[in-house]
Amino acid sequence: MKNDRIKILDGAMGTRLQAMGLPLGGIPEVWNITEPEKVTSVHASYLAAGSDIVYTNTFGANSYKMRDSGYTVTELISAGVANARKACADYPGSKVALDVGPLGKLLSPLGDLSFEDAYELFREQVVAGKDADLIVIETMTDLYEAKAALLAAKENSDKPVFVTMSFEANGRTFTGTSIECMALTLSGLGADAIGFNCSLGPAELTPMVKKLYELTELPIVLKPNAGLPDPVTNQYNVSAEEFADCIGELLPYGLIAAGGCCGTTPEYIAALKAKAVAFAEEEKRTDLPEKRKVTGICSSTDAVWFSEPRVIGERINPTGKKRFKEALLNGDMDYILSQAISQVDAGADILDVNVGLPGVDEKEMMVRVVKELQAIVNVPLQIDSKMPEVIEAALRIYNGRALVNSVDGEEKNLTSILPIVKKYGAAVVGLTLDEGGIPTKAEGRFAIAERIVKRAEALGIKRNDVQIDCLTLTASAEQAAVAETLKALAMVHDRLHTGAVLGVSNISFGLPNRELVNSTFLTMALQNGLTLPIMNPNSEAMMGALRAYRLLMNLDQHAMAYTEAYKDFVPAKADAKPGATTPAGSVADETEAKIRSELGDKAAELYAAVLTGRAERGELLADELLSEGDPMTMVNGVLIPALDTVGAGFEKGRIFLPQLMLSASVVQGVFGRVKEYMAKTGQEQVSKGLIILATVKGDIHDIGKNIVKMLLENYGFTVRDLGRDVDPQVVVQAAKETGAPLVGLSALMTTTLGSMEETIRALKEAGLNCKTVVGGAVLTPEYAERIGADYYGSDAKATVDIAREVFHC
Amino acid sequence: MVTLKPINKKEAALYLGYGKNEPDPVILNLMDECEGPLQEACHPSFCYGIFDVQMCSEERVVLSECDLELTGKDIGKLLSGCEKAVLFAATLGSGVDTLMRKLQVGNMPKAILTDAMAGAAIEQICNDFQEELAVQFPNMKQTMRYSPGYGDLPLAIQGKLLETLSAGKRIGLNVTEGNMLTPLKSVTAVIGLRDITKEEERSRLKDMMDSDAVINAELSVGDCSREACAGCAFAAKCHKNDNR
Known part of the structure; x- marks a missing residue:
């Protein structure tokens, strides 16, 4: 046989x-x-x-x-x-x-x-x-x-x-x-x-x-x-x-x-x-296809093969980012997720995820962020941590095959991290440093790389699943070291035959016009064997350099991707003012006239931008207004009146939900600019008060709750969003912890109204004197009263009005 | 493979509370922008089974060779006089849920438009199926689609209905503890089939098929346990849409 x-x-x-x-x-x-x-x-x-x-x-x-x-x-x-x-x-x-x-x-x-x-x-x-x-x-x-x-x-x-x-x-x-x-x-x-x-x-x-x-x-x-x-x-x-x-x-x-x-x-x-x-x-032989040699990583839906340079987005990382640190400390998941989406939209193939920050339980946060990320983006993730227990927790719940960033040549790290990589079948980045620090010479880094690869292979991790990081040193501090990094890259490529990772943006730290240095270095590194640049995909100069590289190396055949990216390209004119766009027809109403006379033309235009739903224009105007005056004047003098105008139109049936949300998203964008400004200038965010929102246990439809959340945030309230399918005790716990004066509960089906009632009862039994507001398609004011809710929010606008009443603002 | 036609934006506008009003050009443009990603995310599929109605009383309906019992007055009324009952399940697939989660983080206006458009899409899959069914059974008249959670047909039969159709295996449709369908943009329904060649049934049939009468009798705001109007056969006529 x-x-x-x-x-x-x-x-x-x-x-x-x-x-x-x-x-x-x-x-x-x-x-x-x-x-x-x-x-x-x-x-x-x-x-x-x-x-x-x-x-x-x-x-x-x-x-x-x-x-x-x-x-x-x-x-x-x-x-x-x-x-x-x-x-x-x-x-x-x-x-x-x-x-x-x-x-x-x-x-x-x-x-x-x-x-x-x-x-x-x-x-x-x-x-x-x-x-x-x-x-x-x-x-x-x-x-x-x-x-x-x-x-x-x-x-x-x-x-x-x-x-x-x-x-x-x-x-x-x-x-x-x-x-x-x-x-x-x-x-x-x-x-x-x-x-x-x-x-x-x-x-x-x-x-x-x-x-x-x-x-x-x-x-x-x-x-x-x-x-x-x-x-x-x-x-x-x-x-x-x-x-x-x-x-x-x-x-x-x-x-x-x-x-x-x-x-x-x-x-x-x-x-x-x-x-x-x-x-x-039988003896018959079949001509079988060759096994694929190149390795890759994947999410549950999309595989990324390391057959050519792939961009790893670097933005989910608190290092040097005040706004991101703040988001981690406050558990502001929406901000973290929006960073992911903007990177993917800009062309990131893989996202690096680093949530290590003093004051944050890294393991818990990593698991939470990975779960949230894989729910909304299709690109695979790179788990970035130094802690074996964080890496293991993330790999365990990751839906796909991840890349681990990283293990270095230090003995204790090799022994603790590589077995985890093997168990969960991940790929791994090998950093060319060890107990002795970063070797100055390329040969020293290569030696560490070789050691890491050997140790990985001994555990059954394939050579091509190891991606070597030859480490970028800052050019302004160690100018001569740049050549060593490039040399090490070439050695890894030629002699070790593994892929290579590099955090590119470090190179320009402390220099003016960083993008120029970054994109030049990126091209040099790619030429020397870099396959996985860790970089900011929102940097047009760097993405451009990569596109050009792929074109010139015949990786982008027939220049398809390149021409697609630049089909509408118009060379910048020297005298063009960036961001200047023609204002759309103004929305002449009394409020606008009042804002114009009290706060000026820009404020009036921002008001109009909110009404007409022009987000980019709104953010641009907000930046200008922030550079001139007090953020709270803008919020209370322009944004809230604009929201009130839109809200009144909604109540009267002249404006419909999509338009209301369009205006709300302009305000959301402006608030993003305000938060950025506050973080940069070290000012405390002013909040009108804290509100807890949850879609009740058993209910997984949460779009209604999310609409309410956005509008509440628009009006300057801080929202602690507990998500969907939330257990009554989790709501009680959050209310206790935060002392929030108002709890909003949403349910979309009659079958989950029971959970709503139960949640209200649990809040009362816990002796909390917070008010409750309930909403959802199947609710009626009578029913809301019957289950003991303090308020019935017939829609998002009505809920905002209730919040203003509760918080007297 | 089920294919999806261009999405009926009027229907979507109805779910968004526009009533008789037409969305303004900005919103219509946004809807156009939403359509591509939505079509790409949709992998519509459906499955169904046709069963003989073994017994139909005022309180419950028993189908032959099937472990599912339909209880309640409404389903009894709906299937009264029907020889057969079609159990039907359809879904747009989980890609739409992923798209919706992404949009809710990055772009709420598009999220609510896409949500409504997905509702119109699943509605269309259901309608297309019923048209196919009509071709397949030219001598049978269909009742309206009646879903678990309408009137007094318990939502709790959702799981058993899916098991009966092997809907998990066939189209990837499942229920949660709270009997909600996952993926979210999905519909299950019962459709009665009545032989219209039987002459004496005809006049009685006419009354029974007047679905407006059924709706007005059975549904008022607060009664309905449907999660949303999208995909609901009552959507166009339901009170909930009057004053949204």
Whole structure:
């Protein structure tokens, strides 16, 4: 036997049980206990047809799905394993695989299940299934859920683990995971084999299997459906022969196990077995594609391959940034997230995340920021910390494959950080410094780089997963050192053959016209082997240098990206005043006239900009007004009157919600400028008072709450936003801690009004004398009164009026 | 694959409280800007099952070969006289939720417009499905779409309805503890099918199909437990939209 590695799996279980009388929507796992003979007979039928491995009837046997089943997970899984084992008794060498399917609930941020709770549900299954021979995690459509399951399996069992995911015809899962992201993430986390099951037939999965073969070193598992189902009859359209023929062609592509999913029967398995036997005997060679050599990292949806220079955005980092420090200390997540969005919009491929600051619990903050970031941006993250426990906490909850920044050559760091990188399958930045500091000469840095790579390889981390940082020293302080950095880069590139990271912007510290130095140095470094510049993607000069480099190096073929970026390029005229735009038609009303006479033309124009929703113009005017006068005059004399005008129009039905929000976003932008100004001039932010907002427990629709929040902030209130699906006790805790005089609660469905009532009761029971305001589509003033709320906010504007009443402003 | 047509912005404006008013050009432009990213984020899909109505009383409906029981007076009234019931589930996919989260951080005006437009999009998927259904069953008249949470049809059947359709596996649609659908821009519904070739049923049918009567009888502000008007078959007629 030449190719006898391939094991034959079984076929469908659920549909077979339905044919035996299980109703649609019934719980198949219960039959492990109530109809064990029937379940065992299905296993036996597959073993008779040639299966080497049968999956236990435990696909949905988790505490969540089984909560109404009348049995515990342990009971259902033990019985499931026993049934399979019983059937296997007659087939020596056959194996029992513990089947673990999706939890039936989406993980946060898509749903309301936390990663940690998901892990716990899977752990329970893994422990209950300890008597199985291997574990199969299958039909996963959320990479995050697959990761939780795989971690639970690896940490609570020493059995082999297969992970298969279900893809749609567009090459992605329901939650947007691509084959690249699956391969990068699951290979790194220590799965023994990965692959596909369900959702499509063998023909549709064929190109995906071939692609996966190129992307992973791991063996592949394949369990397709019997083609595609007819939407009306639910009959599958591929015969047993076609099914086996199609998979037979794929056997050389690294397959280790194959079987069938929905619609397949013992007939399909028998046909497949015949193919596997023939394959084992034959000499035929297939020309297989080459495995992809270049490495990469990924989020759950987007992979970034290190095949050419990629930009790592540097802005999520408090070092030298007053406004960012303040945001970290105040937990101002919106500011941090807005930094992420602006970098991604500007072209960052990867975002560096550093939240280390005295006074901030770095581990807690890192986990929070990573969770929030991966909920809104698709680029992969670089976890930037010196603390092993922070790195581990972040890698654990990261949805994808991250880059760790960093490990250096110091012994204690190599021993503490590299094993974490290996466990979670991340890539890692190696800093060329050690106990002796930064070597002056390139040769010294290279030696450290070599040492880091060796240590990484010894742990099983691949060489190309290490990205060396040769360290940028400031040119104004150590001018001669620039050449050493460049030389070290070239040595790493030529002799070590790893990628290279460099924080580029440091080079110009203390010099005028920093962008000029930065972009020149960037080009020089790229030429010497830099592949991952850490930089500010909002710097047009640096992004421009990179675009030009990619063009000149023939990486940007046919200059597509370059011409796209500059298609509207107009050379700057020497006499053009930056930012001067024509003011739009003024909004002539009494308030505007009053502002013009009291505060001048610019103030009046800002008022008009708020009314007409022109954000850029508003911020520009705000900057000018801030340079001339007192911020509070601008806020109280211009912004609030403008908001009042818009609000009055909204109340009268002349202005609609989108326009109200457009004006609100201008004010939000102006407030951003004010905060920046205050931070820069060291002034304390003046607040009209603190308000807590939350969407109540059980409710995950929070757009209404966010509208209210924005408008309240517009009026100068400080909002502590507790988010959505918030437990009553969390609200009580926040109210206690902050002493906030007003708590706003939002609910969008009648089913969650109960939580609203409960939250109000909890606040009262805790003896807090804060006022409550409630709102949401289904609320009525009568209902608000009935559940004991102090105020009913019919819309965002009304809620602001209530806040002004409570705070007497 | 379900394809999405250009989004009906009038419908979206309705959800935004415009009523009969047309949004101004600034807002219409913004809507145009929102459409591309929304279309890109949408991966609409639906699944359904057709079941024989085994028993239909005033309080509950039992479907054949199915573990799902529909309870309440309203669903009894809706399906009375129907031979079949269609269980239906549709979603725009989780990409829209991600887009919405991003917009809510960076651009609230676009967030609320995109939200309403996504509502119009899912509505359209539902309407298209019902048109297909009409072609598939030319001799059957459809009732309106009736969703868990309308009237007295419990929201709590949401999970069982999805299980029955294997909607998690087929279109990635799930529920939360609070019986909310995730991804958020999703709809589940029951549609009754009645054989109109049966002559004697015709006149009675006419009364039953007058959905305005059903709406006015069953829904008033505060009664409805739908999360939002988007995707709701009542949206155009619901009181909630009168004075928003």
